[in-house]
Amino acid sequence: MIPKKRSVRLWFRNILRTCTYIYVNSSSYIEAAKEKSGGTSMEIGISTFVETTPDVVTGEVISHAQRLREVVEEIVLADQVGLDVFGVGEHHRKDYAASSPALVLAAAAPQTKWIRLTSAVTVLSSADPVRVFQDFATLDGISNGRAEIMAGRGSFIESFPLFGYDLDEYDELFDEKLELLLTLRESEKVTWRGGKHRPAINNLGVYPRPVQQPLPVWIGSGGNTESVIRAGLLGLPLVLAIIGGRPTQFAPLVQMYKKAAAQAGHDVSKLPVASHSHGFVGEDTEGAADKFFPSTQASMNVIGRERGWGHYSRASFDAARSLEGALYVGDAETVAQKIIHLRKNVGITRFMLHCPLGTMPHGDVMRSIELLGSEVAPRVRKEIARWEAEGEPQE
């Protein structure tokens, strides 16, 4: 099951010592999350890439500044309506306003009380892990222990030439930077061997110190088998981007992740698994779909053109709204049922609704967040609590 590739083994050996340490954290983290989510191990939240694509109806392009300020309001509201987590993505393109997720999260932190604040993702491959750690340790201090790093290779590649990295070293860069990032969590004084892309550190302190020990680091994955297995071996929480196809197709991947984790000695029952999917909650299902479709189509076509996907049609949009599809669009009951389905059939313990996709009116986004927190999350928590009490089937 586990690939025997030399690179994986070497890399695994290098950071094996980290595993026990992280295992302890995962356990305590999921217990805390359970307590917060009314006894269930299900967290529900929002993620955004802070898009500034032209408004599909008016053609208006909102400034980066205005969208950034709107997102701060969205995070504050998400906290007020009881959502568990808010994620902000890192991009380096004109149609996205956030290249510094930690900064956007920090802006909301003092006005929030409970919500966890995470990148979604931090493009670790093109970053300096020390700066990433410092930024999120600062956020952890300001939020009193609510910061998380979601480390990813980046599905967008603009940051590589901008920071002078070679895309041919895509995997190697991530491996090296993740190794350092995990080393940084182990102790205040850091010694690191140095790599091809980052100089060594010889017994130096890294500050500020985070509140959480260690600062949570999740691995963001688009579903690449090798990256999922690595996350499992390391006992690191996993986030899957599920933005197409049937979410249940990801169940074998989650199983593979858990097998890898078990093989490396981690307690699988304590490992959180998150998903990130597009969606929108409205007053009624068809109205929500009509509101969400235009900007979704526009965004998927822009990305589709860059990646050679076909045209995004209303038919494929509507198909993806079914219980088995990857779009979480509709009234509260519809979206709740889909999240419950995901929890029961794929084993997802944290669901993140990417909303909006592209540019939607701020008021609509705020209402969707309000409904997710006040209407969707209670339904999901109630059903999952009942299901868990009855004895959720163990894989």
Next chain:
Amino acid sequence: MIPKKRSVRLWFRNILRTCTYIYVNSSSYIEAAKEKSGGTSMEIGISTFVETTPDVVTGEVISHAQRLREVVEEIVLADQVGLDVFGVGEHHRKDYAASSPALVLAAAAPQTKWIRLTSAVTVLSSADPVRVFQDFATLDGISNGRAEIMAGRGSFIESFPLFGYDLDEYDELFDEKLELLLTLRESEKVTWRGGKHRPAINNLGVYPRPVQQPLPVWIGSGGNTESVIRAGLLGLPLVLAIIGGRPTQFAPLVQMYKKAAAQAGHDVSKLPVASHSHGFVGEDTEGAADKFFPSTQASMNVIGRERGWGHYSRASFDAARSLEGALYVGDAETVAQKIIHLRKNVGITRFMLHCPLGTMPHGDVMRSIELLGSEVAPRVRKEIARWEAEGEPQE
């Protein structure tokens, strides 16, 4: 007057095209500051290094997290009492909690309306200027146009080994990084030659875009003649750290800066000059001195041991509190008279009170900020407005 050294000339040539651009900004900036400061060109604010040195009385060491949250409250209060600017320094040591000034400032930004938010300083030499620009452009968006970068070489040197830089290249690093930072301000799409310490950028966009065009970049200097002249040649606003000796001794340096600026074609009357000095405002002068002395002594002795200074005595502390000294400690009237003296005799147009120095009770720091905004600043503004209306002597 201006050194003819080849390095200065070459560097100057490389960024000459930036000058006209910056000149336009400096003019509009100082006009806006004048409007905000009740018609005078005098700004008053606070700066902090977010120290976490042991409490001199109790021995208690506050956590980085707690001190970070206190500083966010201090920034919010500074805005409420009408101060013009708040600065946060960057350090990479156990006794300082802020290695990411932009993050700390961002945390306060949504709860503030008017105050300008600046690093004090950003250790540019060991940073990636693209990340610095992005962080402060994000802060500029969140604060709707109130972000500033104060770029410095760093009087502390911990960041150099941490990020793999050689202290032997102290000046060269700063020059190269500043060149890139100024290039980043000029246009959305950036082309930069590449240097010894940072790869080239070939016509790539850098996002988010700031509100201010361009984003203000000040040069922080400890009083090094060459750095002051360079700032003048570039038409960049200057911040002088005046933490010892007689502040009026800095007058010739300010003249030198202005002469360099004039020689390069900048309108000297529009160029702001800031100072950064230690101090504390209390209800009465002797009480303020007694409160401020212990942590000041402790801090000055720690830094003094590292830099080979002599023991810091109460006698030298008290001497520095005189009108001619560099400590701004006392009741509102005393501190106001010292700031007025500095404005009239040295030409400082922005005064930043570094408070606290080391660790003081949060409540005392809050009260000092309140007094600076509500009692000191109005006195200074009134007198400077009168003096300017009468026709401030032009150098």
